[in-house]
Amino acid sequence: MKQPIGIFDSGLGGLTVMKEIHARHPEYDYLYLGDSARSPYGPKDFETVYQYTLEAVTWLFEQGCPLVILACNTASAKALRTIQQRNLPAMDPTKRVLGVIRPTTEVIGDYTTTRHVGILGTKGTVDSGSYAIELAKAFPDVHVHQLACPAWVPLVESGDYLDLEKADPLIRECLINLLELSDDIDTILLACTHYPLLMPRIRAMLPPDINVVSQGDIVAESLSAYLLRHPDMEERISRDASLTFCTTGDPEAFGHAAGIFWGNEVKAVGVALK
Secondary structure, three states: OOOOEEEEEOOOOOHHHHHHHHHHOOOOOEEEEEOHHHOOOOOOOHHHHHHHHHHHHHHHHHOOOOEEEEOOHHHHHHOHHHHHHHHHHHHOOOOEEEOOHHHHHOOHHHHOOOOEEEEEEOHHHHHHOHHHHHHHHHOOOOEEEEEEOOOHHHHHHOOHHHOHHHHHHHHHHHHHHHHOOOOOOOEEEEOOOOHHHHHHHHHHHOOOOOEEEOOHHHHHHHHHHHHHHOHHHHHHOOOOOOEEEEEOOOHHHHHHHHHHHHOOOOOEEEOOOO
């Protein structure tokens, strides 16, 4: 049986992370699952996000994945720890589920000189406090300023982010509100995997001395390091350079929209989660 790396997101945003991972390790097999039928996860409560994420992880394990990456900040914030501690030992203790928050917080402090970092994310990610908690462990001297941008995920998934008349006011409003939290912010983390598609407009609206950091490269580098530390897991990953894209939503719509994130349209398969 093939043993691909499973990559999960509530919809399409995780493709920005998968793209960077695939660029580093094109030899591996990958199985992407987007829960588009129930997206977005950001406004949903903890129990709902946990249950949906557990269903997705279970499905990916059933497809043979020995390693699953939650390429979704909301799922990482609201479900990862519970799945790791409560569910994984009973499901299969030889398998692993990793997220995107810890790898990011382990390095984001290296980007800031003023020691003030702004976090832009979904309401679920911000409300969880996960970034503040993890950053306090890794960089106790860094001050965290968080802001939810609920309009940004729909802006990206609809394609309206390409319409500057619609997009620019929504992007500018969040940036202004974040910077009003502190004059000392010199680094902004895009703590949602959809947000990198807004990077050109975000960058254009900010002073050049403010760093804007997306997660794809960070997570890809962290995964490479993880596999070096765990050669037993690395050996389990199959190497046929295959890419499989699955969605709980409409496969044709997903495949078309995925082109925005992946760079070209993909052929997706529809699946149902328990």
